[in-house]
Amino acid sequence: MKFSNKVKLDENVQDKSLKVETNSNTKIKQKSKVRLIESTPGIGNTTNFNSNEPKKCIGCGKQFQNTNDKQPGFSLNIEKQDLCLRCFKIKYYNKLVEQEINDQDFINIIDEINSTTKKIRYYYVVDIFDLPGSRLTWLEKLISKKEVVILVNKIDLFPKSVKKLKIFNYINKFFEDSPIRNSKIILTSSIKQDYVYSLVNELKSVEYDQYIVGISNAGKSSLINACLKLNKQIPSIITSKYVNTTLDKIKINFTENNFVYDTPGLVKHNHIAIATAPNYWYFFFFQKEIKQVTYQLNAGQSIFYGGLAWFTFEQGQVFSEKNGKEIKTNFHLYVNKQMPLHRTKAINAQIYFKKNRHLLVPRLLNSDITFETKVFDYDSERKVNLHISGLGWITFKTYKGLKVSVTVPKTEYGIKVSELDALI
Ligand SMILES: Nc1nc2c(ncn2[C@@H]2O[C@H](COP(=O)(O)OP(=O)(O)OP(=O)(O)O)[C@@H](O)[C@H]2O)c(=O)[nH]1
Ligand SMILES: [Mg+2]
Secondary structure (H helix, E strand, O other), rough: OOOOOOOOOOOOOOHHHHHHHHHOOOOOOOOOOOOOOOOOOOEOOOOOOOOOOOEEOOOOOOEOOOOOOOOOOOOOOOOOOOOOOHHHHHHHHHHOOOOOOOHHHHHHHHHHHHOOOOEEEEEEEEEHOOOOOOOOHHHHHHHOOEEEEEEEEEEHHHHOOOOOHHHHHHHHHHOOOOOOOOOOOEEEOOOOHHHHHHHHHHHHOOEEEEEEEEOOOHHHHHHHHHHHOOOOOOOOOOOEEEOOOOOOOOOHHHEEOOOEEEOOOOOOOOOHHHEEEEEHHHHOOOOOEEEEEEEEEEEEEEEEEEEEEEEEEEOOOOEOOOEEEEEEEEEEEEEEOOOEEEEEEHHHHHHHHHHHHHOOEEEEEEOOEEEEEEEEEEOOOEEEEEEEOEEEEEEEEOOOOEEEEHHHHOOOOOOEEEEEOOOO
């Protein structure tokens, strides 16, 4: 287990491309907007290094095709382009081109990787802002037969005041029922260099194949790009707040001897983003530290998350003999700073939603959608977190007779609402 993040690049695992840069003073520059060529052949994004194979998009890994612009990998000029139309539009216009993508294709890719009898290592990436929602139990089971390292990503979002040791202990407990429970854990962030060093060292110290796996939007490609950048290579993989950005394996060589593969992630079917339009997804995939907002509530009050979902303190208020009145209960919401929160009476919640559904931000794709309520009853004293996939979590102390609920839009797969012990 690693407790220190400030790891310096190890001399022994210094990379060739680094040396090239210091010796010749050549700067790696993107010559045009679509050509991304490493200065050292065989290092960096080597997806197309074997020229006998059909050319692939270096942004998403999909094989190029020039016949159907509704399918990924489309380009009219395969010879000259490194990016397919979809990746080009995401990169330069931050625009999503809706294309047909199939869950089964992703599962097949992982199955094929896993079928090898060779020694390989997986890096299983989970998102600290959506811990329960970013786990794929079938994937944990599948990869558990090989070497696994757990990357707890987007640590930059977490309040700095929380001690790292506490987070490690928490993650260990979180995975205690999983077949990958004994894996090494590394805290990572693609936007904080301190948290990239340890991963670069880890990746460069291994000479067999390594695969970065995990649910879509956990930040797999962003992490590899951050490692490439730290290693003075071109961060050439396309990343985005949209789901299913990476579509096939992308082969990266940090040194000539080690092969690291980015892989596509299965879409987050239980995430609240699924019920909203992509132009609101910056509310769920963001870069600023999460905010703690404390509400002292009376029973019968609700808190709205924009126009998406609401939390209700249903009943169980404690009566104080001393003060002769009922005591309010504290609920601490951990959210994206930008998420508008609104307090209302629980009996008015549905009316409030119906009246404002076209005005609230972020709002649901289908404003006539129905809702489902998940109720949590308590009969003892604990400190818990209620996680709503995509919205963060609510921390509170429970007591006998306390009843709370979370109301979320009813989607095909359901929005994940789950309870964990509190971390903070
Ligand atoms: N705050 C924060 N955001 C991150 C981090 N890493 C990735 N993100 C954001 O998370 C979203 C998804 O990132 P990607 O790297 O495309 O995720 P992925 O796991 O490769 O997703 P797929 O290719 O769809 O499987 C983007 O909006 C990134 O900006 C991180 O370390 N911190
Ligand atoms: Mg990706």
